[in-house]
């Protein structure tokens with residue numbers, strides 16, 4: 001197998017959330033004029049890809065992506081976390097951008113096989129995980145704006161450590177923006193590339209001033225919490241209720257968000273609500289806050305700044321309990337009652 005053992009293994013001690021090239025990536029080509037649309041794909045050395053400058057991806061951003069992790073267990077197995085959920089979400093995202101859905105079974109199997117082929121890049125359990133980045137985009141040369149018929153799905157992977165390692169010691173500091181992340185009715189509930197491209201400049205203005213990220217309010221009322229640049233917020237209120245904003249066209253249906261909700265409700269028997277949560281309610285009644293995402297995992301928020309109001313959040317006990325259960329399921333240290341784990 002060409003490529004195997006060619007790329008250097010990184011120093012596990014210094015892993016961050018940054019790219020380490022691995023030996024293999026996966027590619028499948030799709031054409032809506034064919035049945036089945038998608039070919040079976042191939043595992044090829046990680047390398048630059050060739051694409052027409054006229055591909056709709058290049059001008060119009062016709063592309064979506066995913067993020068999921070594989071974890072090594074203390075017993076030496078490798079476990080993928082909810083790859084089927086990522087596969088389904090990529091289908092939903094693709095359909096929003098008028099791309100043909102990539103079959104979920106093929107998605108799960110190609111993720112598993114890609115991990116097997118890059119097995120030596122999966123860090124030891126205490127150092128991090130192997131992050132998989134599936135992507136689907138339009139490839140045919142086409143000048144005008146309209147539906148496409150030729151597509152590619154790629155999956156590459158990289159060993160990663162914490163998203164904010166070296167950053168804030170106890171949780172993140174967020175600037176609350178009176179601004180929507182995406183337009184209502186737009187592509188916010190799809191993991192479309194453009195949503196993230198637009199967020200980089202916005203967040204950087206505040207990162208330059210010492211914030212870790214921004215928290216967007218809803219585009220209609222500029223009042224209710226939606227997302228950060230790439231994670232879903234949860235707030236524990238004084239009443240003991242854990243609240244997260246309900247899914248709508250401005251919010252990505254996070255898989256870690258869903259996993260947290262299920263653990264909170266079904267394993268920890270917490271009082272949980274998915275409902276509109278105003279920034280004023282958080283400032284007046286919030287006692288703990290954290291954000292969830294595949295890359296972020298569950299990260300405490302230690303401070304929110306909203307106009308001239310500063311909200312400090314002192315505790316992170318609940319986040320600690322939820323993260324422990326989630327991690328234990330992901331590393332096989334706790335029974336998985338939800339059928340989330342796929343051994344590769």
Ligand code: COI
Nearest residue numbers: 066067230293294295296
């Ligand atoms: C993830 O959490 O996997 C994402 O795709 C978010 C990205 C900003 C890193």
